[in-house]
Structure formats: C-alpha cells, structure tokens
Amino acid sequence: MMEGEFKIRVTYAMRGRLVMLSHLEVARALERAVRRADLPFAVTQGFSPHMKLAFGAALPVGVGGDHEIFDVTMTEYVDPDEALRRLQDASPYDLMPESVEYITREVKAASVAYPFGTYRAVFDGPVDGLQVPDSITVIRKKKEKQLRPADFLVGALEKNGNEMLFTLEAKPSGSLRPDVLVNAMLDGAEDGLVNTDLGAARSDTRLHVVSLMRIAQRAE
Amino acid sequence: MTTDLWPQVERLLRESGRSIERPTRYLNHEWGCTYKPDAAYRFCMVYPDTYELGQANQAVRILCNRVNLVEGMAAERAYVPADDMADAMRAAGIPAFSMESCAPIAEFDAVGITLPHELAATNVLQLLDLAGIPLRTENRTENDPLVMGGGPCVLNAEPYAPFFDVLMLGEGEEVLPELLRMHRDMLAQGVSRADMLHAMAKVPGVYVPSLYDVVSEAEAQERGSWIVPKYDDIPTVIEKRIWEGFATSDAYEPQVVPYAELIHDRLNIEILRGCTRGCRFCQAGMMYRPVRERSADNIVAAAIRGLSETGYDEVSLTSLSTTDHSQIEDILRRLNRTFEGTGISVSIPSQRLDSFGVDMAELVAGGKRGGLTFAPEAGTQRLRDVINKNVTEEDLFTAVRASFEAGWRRCKLYFMIGLPTETDDDIKGIASLVQRAYDVAKQATPEGQRGNIRMSASCALFVPKAQTPFQWDGQIAPEEAIRRINLLRNSVKYRAIDIHWHAPDVSQVEAMMSRGGREVADVVEAAWRKGEHFDAWTEKFSLDAWKEACAECGVDFEGTAQRTYDTDYIPPWAHLSLGIQTRYFQRERQLADEAKTTPDCTYEHCTVCGVCMGLGSKIQLQGVRS
Ligand code: SF4
Numbered sequence: 086m087m088e089g090e091f092k093i094r095v096t097y098a099m100r101g102r103l104v105m106l107s108h109l110e111v112a113r114a115l116e117r118a119v120r121r122a123d124l125p126f127a128v129t130q131g132f133s134p135h136m137k138l139a140f141g142a143a144l145p146v147g148v149g150g151d152h153e154i155f156d157v158t159m160t161e162y163v164d165p166d167e168a169l170r171r172l173q174d175a176s177p178y179d180l181m182p183e184s185v186e187y188i189t190r191e192v193k194a195a196s197v198a199y200p201f202g203t204y205r206a207v208f209d210g211p212v213d214g215l216q217v218p219d220s221i222t223v224i225r226k227k228k229e230k231q232l233r234p235a236d237f238l239v240g241a242l243e244k245n246g247n248e249m250l251f252t253l254e255a256k257p258s259g260s261l262r263p264d265v266l267v268n269a270m271l272d273g274a275e276d277g278l279v280n281t282d283l284g285a286a287r288s289d290t291r292l293h294v295v296s297l298m299r300i301a302q303r304a305e
Numbered sequence: 306m307t308t309d310l311w312p313q314v315e316r317l318l319r320e321s322g323r324s325i326e327r328p329t330r331y332l333n334h335e336w337g338c339t340y341k342p343d344a345a346y347r348f349c350m351v352y353p354d355t356y357e358l359g360q361a362n363q364a365v366r367i368l369c370n371r372v373n374l375v376e377g378m379a380a381e382r383a384y385v386p387a388d389d390m391a392d393a394m395r396a397a398g399i400p401a402f403s404m405e406s407c408a409p410i411a412e413f414d415a416v417g418i419t420l421p422h423e424l425a426a427t428n429v430l431q432l433l434d435l436a437g438i439p440l441r442t443e444n445r446t447e448n449d450p451l452v453m454g455g456g457p458c459v460l461n462a463e464p465y466a467p468f469f470d471v472l473m474l475g476e477g478e479e480v481l482p483e484l485l486r487m488h489r490d491m492l493a494q495g496v497s498r499a500d501m502l503h504a505m506a507k508v509p510g511v512y513v514p515s516l517y518d519v520v521s522e523a524e525a526q527e528r529g530s531w532i533v534p535k536y537d538d539i540p541t542v543i544e545k546r547i548w549e550g551f552a553t554s555d556a557y558e559p560q561v562v563p564y565a566e567l568i569h570d571r572l573n574i575e576i577l578r579g580c581t582r583g584c585r586f587c588q589a590g591m592m593y594r595p596v597r598e599r600s601a602d603n604i605v606a607a608a609i610r611g612l613s614e615t616g617y618d619e620v621s622l623t624s625l626s627t628t629d630h631s632q633i634e635d636i637l638r639r640l641n642r643t644f645e646g647t648g649i650s651v652s653i654p655s656q657r658l659d660s661f662g663v664d665m666a667e668l669v670a671g672g673k674r675g676g677l678t679f680a681p682e683a684g685t686q687r688l689r690d691v692i693n694k695n696v697t698e699e700d701l702f703t704a705v706r707a708s709f710e711a712g713w714r715r716c717k718l719y720f721m722i723g724l725p726t727e728t729d730d731d732i733k734g735i736a737s738l739v740q741r742a743y744d745v746a747k748q749a750t751p752e753g754q755r756g757n758i759r760m761s762a763s764c765a766l767f768v769p770k771a772q773t774p775f776q777w778d779g780q781i782a783p784e785e786a787i788r789r790i791n792l793l794r795n796s797v798k799y800r801a802i803d804i805h806w807h808a809p810d811v812s813q814v815e816a817m818m819s820r821g822g823r824e825v826a827d828v829v830e831a832a833w834r835k836g837e838h839f840d841a842w843t844e845k846f847s848l849d850a851w852k853e854a855c856a857e858c859g860v861d862f863e864g865t866a867q868r869t870y871d872t873d874y875i876p877p878w879a880h881l882s883l884g885i886q887t888r889y890f891q892r893e894r895q896l897a898d899e900a901k902t903t904p905d906c907t908y909e910h911c912t913v914c915g916v917c918m919g920l921g922s923k924i925q926l927q928g929v930r931s
Pocket of ligand 1: 596910914923
C-alpha cells in the first residue's frame with residue numbers, strides 16, 4: 086500500500102446457489118462488483134495492470150459463508166456507508182456485502198487473518214448417529230494422506246436435531262476441509278467405512294446435506 | 306406456472322460432488338439476466354454446445370434481448386449439458402432446463418436454436434432428446450413447443466430440415482419477435498399446428514421445410530430447384546431478412562456476466578455488420594451484406610455504459626472486419642483516453658494485414674504484447690488472387706516489420722490447404738512466405754532478443770461452403786491433403802518455424818454437411834444415435850462413426866464432400882437466397898480461374914452482387930473508408 090492509498094475490508098455473505106462457485110469464480114465476481122460500484126480502486130503498475138484486491142481464506146465448492154472478507158485498496162477516501170451502499174447496489178443477492186471498514190497497514194492480510202472457522206451443517210434428518218472418524222484419507226497432490234480430525238477440531242462438535250456445529254483450525258501445514266469432514270461422517274454412518282470420494286454412489290436412504298456454511302471466522 | 310427444477314438440480318450437483326465438473330455451468334442468476342416470471346408467453350433460446358462455448362454467443366444475446374423487449378414475452382437461455390451432467394440428469398429423471406427459471410425446455414411455447422457451424426448438428430438432437438421433445442417435426446404434437454432455427458447453417462438448411470418446424474434465413478432481430486407474436490396469437494385462437502406452420506411459411510425470410518417435397522437430383526437439375534411447395538401460396542425461393550435498423554440502433558444492449566470462466570469473457574460491442582472484401586471462400590462475407598456501420602458516438606457511449614453495468618475489464622469491438630470501420634482510429638483513441646488508469650483494455654477480434662499499422666497496434670494492445678495473427682490464407686500471389694484475398698506479400702511484411710519493431714515477438718499465420726486451383730508451387734509458396742516473414746521479423750528485432758521470436762503457420766483443409774463462389778468446388782481427398790501438408794513440412798527449412806496442421810477428419814464432415822441435401826439429415830440422426838455429439842470437441846469426434854452413418858443411410862460421404870460441379874449445377878440450397886445473384890457467384894468463380902480480383906464495394910464501386918437492389922438495402926458508412 087502506497088502513501089495516499091486507503092484500504093477497506095469488506096464483509097460479505099455468500100449463500101444460495103452461489104455457494105457452488107469456486108474461489109477463483111468468487112474472486113472474479115467480487116472484482117466485477119467493485120468495478121460496477123465505481124469505487125476509486127487502485128491499480129497495480131506494470132504491463133498488465135489489475136485491481137489491488139485481496140481475498141479471505143478460500144471456501145470449498147458447495148460451502149457458503151455468512152461473514153467472508155475481501156480487501157480493496159483505494160486511491161481516494163470514500164465514506165464507508167457510501168462505499169457499502171454502492172457495493173450493495175452492484176452485487177447479486179447471493180454475494181452481498183454487509184459491512185465496510187477501513188483497515189491500517191498493520192492488519193494481517195485477508196487470506197491469513199482468520200485461521201479459525203466455525204461451520205454449521207444442516208441435514209435433512211437428525212444427526213445423532215453421525216460420528217467423527219479417527220482418521221480420514223484425503224488425496225493431496227496425487228498422494229494419499231491420513232488426516233486426524235482431532236488435530237483440527239477446536240472444542241466440541243455440537244449436534245442439535247438436524248444441525249451440527251463445529252470449529253476447524255487452518256494450520257500452516259494444511260487444513261481439514263469442512264465438507265470432507267462432513268462427508269466422512271456421512272460415509273461412516275452409512276457403511277461403517279470412511280470414504281472421502283465425494284462422487285461415490287450412495288444409497289438414497291442416507292442423510293443429505295442441505296447446507297454447509299462458515300458462520301463465523303476469528304483470529305484466535 | 307412453469308416448473309422450477311432448481312431444487313432437483315441443486316441436489317444433484319450437491320450429491321454428485323466432484324463427479325460433475327464445473328457446476329457453475331448449471332447455475333443461473335448471473336449478473337445482468339432478464340427475469341420475466343409473469344410473462345404469459347415463453348421462449349427459450351438454445352446454443353447447441355456447452356455453457357462455456359455458448360454464453361458469449363452474440364446471436365443468443367441479441368435475440369433474447371429483442372424478445373424480452375416484447376410486452377408479455379420472456380426469453381430465457383439454454384445450453385447443452387456436458388456428458389457427466391447429462392448422464393446424471395437422465396439417471397435422476399431431470400430434463401434439459403433453461404437458465405433463468407430453471408424450467409424444462411419442453412414447457413416453453415417456442416424453442417429457438419442457433420446453428421453456428423456444421424458440427425453442432427448432432428448437439429441439436431442431443432438437446433432435443435434431453436428435453437424430451439420429439440426429434441422430428443413430423444412426430445411433434447400440439448403440446449410440443451415450436452422448434453425454430455437460425456444462423457449460418459440455414460444457408461444450406463437441408464441437412465437440418467426434418468428437425469425444425471421453422472427456419473429463419475438472415476438477421477433475426479425483426480423476424481423472430483414477429484413470428485413469436487404470430488405464434489402467441491394463433492395459440493390463443495386455438496389454431497392447429499399444421500395451420501400455424503402454413504401461415505408462418507408466408508412470412509418473408511421463413512422456411513418451413515415440412516411444407517416442401519424434395520425431388521431427385523435429375524429432376525432438380527431440370528426444374529432449377531430441389532424443392533416443390535405443397536401449397537400454391539408459399540414461396541419457392543426464400544430470401545434472407547435484413548434488419549434495416551442495425552446502423553442507427555443503440556450499440557449498447559444488456560449482457561449477461563457469467564460466473565464461470567470463459568475464453569472470451571468480456572463486453573462485446575458490435576460496431577459494424579458485414580464485410581465485402583469478397584474472399585471467395587468466405588460464407589460470412591456473403592451472408593451479412595451489405596456493410597452497415599454504427600457511429601463512433603454510439604459505439605463509445607455503448608462501451609462506457611456497458612462496462613459500468615457489467616464490471617468487465619475488457620471491451621471487444623466486434624464485427625467481421627473491425628479495422629475497416631471508417632472511424633476506427635477515432636473510436637480507439639477515445640476509448641483509450643476514457644479508460645486510462647482503470648486496467649481496462651480494448652480489443653478487436655482479428656487484425657487485418659492491409660489495414661494494420663503500428664498506430665493501430667498500439668491502440669488496441671495498450672501495453673500488452675501478446676501474439677499476433679494474420680491470415681494470408683494462400684502462399685502465392687496467384688492463389689491469393691484466385692481466392693480474392695486482396696493482400697500482398699508487402700502488406701504482410703510491412704505489418705510484421707511494424708509489429709516486431711513495436712515489441713511483438715510472436716506471430717501466427719493462417720493458411721488453407723486444398724483451395725481451388727492449388728498446385729505444389731502454392732504449397733511451397735507457403736513455406737517461402739513464412740520463412741521470409743521470419744527474416745523480416747528477425748531484422749526488426751534487436752539482436753539480443755531474436756531467440757524469443759516465434760513464427761508459426763497454422764493450416765486447415767479448405768471446406769467448400771454453400772452460398773459462396775466456391776460452392777461448386779469439391780474438397781480434396783484426405784490422402785491428397787496429407788501429401789500436400791508433408792510437402793509443406795519438407796519445404797520449410799527454418800527450425801524456428803512451427804507448422805500446425807488440423808487433422809482433416811473434422812473438415813471432411815464439415816464439407817459433407819455444408820454441401821449435402823435433405824438425405825444428410827438421416828446421417829446426422831444415425832451419427833447421433835452412434836453417440837456422436839460435441840463433435841467440435843476433438844476428443845469426442847469420430848470420423849468412423851460419421852462414415853458408418855453415411856453407409857447406413859446410403860449417402861456417399863466422399864462424393865458429397867469432394868465432387869466438383871460446373872457452375873450451372875443446381876445445388877440443394879438453391880431455394881435459399883441471400884439476395885446475391887447466382888450470376889454473381891458464377892462470375893466470381895470464373896474470375897477465380899483467371900486469377901482476377903474483385904474490389905471491395907465499400908472502398909470502390911458496386912460490384913453488383915445483387916443484395917442492395919434485390920433486397921432494397923444499401924451500404925451505410927459513417928465516413929469515407931481509406
Ligand atoms: S449490391 Fe453492390 S454495393 Fe451492395 S453489397 Fe453487393 S456489391 Fe456491395
């Protein structure tokens with residue numbers, strides 16, 4: 086950030102059908118919203134100039150967020166309420182900005198600002214039977230890897246009727262994706278096996294995820 | 306009330322996890338969509354390929370906008386689901402659906418399918434089948450939607466004829482809303498499907514194939530036409546429609562901004578229509594005559610408004626020949642000034658050798674130095690005169706010199722193999738031309754950077770197209786094509802030059818489709834039943850399947866693609882007219898044999914193709930072209 090530049094952090098909700106967007110697609114959609122809002126965004130120098138934007142921690146395809154963040158560097162100060170109003174007018178309902186605040190250069194980059202994410206998973210039936218497996222096999226760079234959910238879960242996983250609430254910590258060495266955890270629990274309930282291949286055929290009597298949202302993020 | 310399939314589709318996508326690629330293809334609610342849930346009459350516009358290929362298509366955009374302007378009418382878009390999704394949809398009993406309201410396509414009052422190129426034919430059947438609409442007009446009932454078609458392939462509509470109730474020839478801006486209003490009124494009056502089709506067949510620019518019998522080849526040559534109308538009051542020749550309002554209409558129009566990543570994802574502003582350079586192989590150049598330009602003010606205003614409404618960071622000034630616009634420099638300068646410092650770039654779809662100066666290069670590229678593409682099409686001046694590609698070697702070398710001096714380092718040249726009258730000298734001429742272009746590039750590049758120079762020639766097999774002066778010329782046999790390409794490869798001495806060659810398989814099917822008669826429709830259906838669709842995707846295409854389909858239907862595959870006729874032969878599309886006189890095609894074909902060129906009527910005088918007189922239209926320029 087250069088002298089004379091200002092940085093805003095925008096909090097937005099991502100929900101409905103737009104939870105299907107990939108991180109890259111979200112990034113592009115947000116950039117277009119900033120352009121439509123006609124904010125005085127700063128542009129990088131060089132051969133292919135682009136908007137100075139930074140995004141929060143990525144959400145897997147299919148997972149939404151109630152309070153996600155992105156940062157925009159601007160060349161002029163705009164009243165935050167005014168900036169928010171313009172952004173909202175330029176955004177689709179399912180990708181809607183909810184607050185704008187100015188941040189200083191000391192504030193951590195959006196992508197690493199909040200290592201702790203709390204998720205709410207809603208199912209189409211009671212979740213009592215679901216158990217957290219000891220270990221989950223995931224494929225990383227074509228290699229199988231064992232992840233222990235206990236290493237990532239912070240506090241207890243709460244079950245309540247058709248809902249489940251849990252907090253995961255993103256570690257520098259890697260993280261456990263919330264959808265992978267949920268699917269492993271569903272697979273375990275179905276056949277006693279743990280299978281993270283999301284495309285695997287499943288019987289139709291099992292529970293289905295109705296929605297999976299990151300409802301809160303925090304720094305510690 | 307329309308059915309909303311979204312809950313089912315959403316569940317399918319969620320449950321399938323990663324086994325369905327790019328779920329974004331099937332989302333809707335993109336920015337800029339038009340929703341008219343209360344409209345009583347509903348039209349669905351289909352692009353016969355996947356979302357990524359179809360979303361940027363201008364015909365879909367323009368026609369949806371035109372229909373949505375009509376009170377009480379809604380236009381929605383639809384694309385062909387990729388195979389992973391199509392399989393999952395079939396298993397779950399979900400039919401093909403529209404984007405905006407995720408409604409079954411079969412529930413719409415009318416379905417319009419644009420036919421952009423020959424290889425989309427099998428996708429039409431794929432889509433109709435997934436939608437649960439009978440493939441052939443003869444099997445459709447009063448409850449099925451009206452299936453309409455338009456676009457370049459209607460120039461020889463016969464291979465598509467049985468699959469469409471109604472086909473539209475030429476520009477659809479006026480005729481489509483006109484037909485839909487008619488349809489709506491007749492539905493309200495309870496008119497039968499048969500009577501509706503009969504009434505529509507009388508509308509100018511409209512072809513209702515089921516109302517015409519097809520005669521034998523011998524009889525066709527005798528009568529001067531392959532079709533015989535079943536009623537006295539429908540035309541024997543269908544003339545294309547021209548939208549007279551194009552030049553004066555607002556260049557701005559709403560554009561949907563996709564969430565999915567597309568190849569050409571940018572704001573498009575159509576700045577002019579038509580190109581009369583008169584290349585003798587080019588169907589588009591014949592199709593969109595006469596040339597009509599929009600004004601610089603109109604274009605600049607549309608770009609500014611379009612960018613602020615879409616949030617795109619690129620605007621493309623589209624047309625068949627953007628740099629021919631009489632005010633192009635003024636337009637580019639104004640846009641560049643307006644968007645300075647915003648990271649927005651202005652682009653044009655292709656560069657022209659004879660009008661591409663350094664100034665222009667700087668104006669479109671901004672700071673970027675990507676690859677340049679030029680299309681000399683043929684390797685010798687003689688053959689370029691034959692095809693009426695009015696560019697000289699000097700034009701090419703000047704453009705290459707200018708661009709490499711200005712910092713470009715990559716250049717790709719396009720050529721066609723198998724053009725009428727081509728000899729081995731012309732093939733060797735390609736090698737010589739590319740090598741000399743490389744020498745020019747080298748001289749124009751500082752010594753230390755010469756290692757970065759990339760010069761390549763991209764070659765494709767010539768496909769004879771209906772409604773062009775070369776419509777009577779056969780395609781060369783694939784073995785001969787391979788011999789010629791090998792000759793070219795052996796003639797290139799510079800290791801730094803790459804020769805790219807598109808395998809001739811696809812081009813053979815294109816030629817067969819481009820020149821065949823109504824019997825080819827059976828081939829299309831047989832090929833589709835063998836699993837052919839997404840034929841434009843190399844990995845899905847099978848030449849053998851097409852050949853087998855031809856054999857089953859008794860169609861001579863090679864003959865249809867390769868036979869050469871005299872210019873008094875009546876082709877299967879003789880009843881479909883662009884307003885261009887057959888005499889003009891014949892004269893142009895004769896001039897080709899003499900290697901004589903014909904000038905562009907927007908730069909010099911009228912060369913009497915017949916469109917302006919025949920269709921009561923005229924060239925509309927904003928200034929003098931130079
Ligand atoms: S009729 Fe003449 S002026 Fe009109 S498009 Fe044809 S050649 Fe050009």
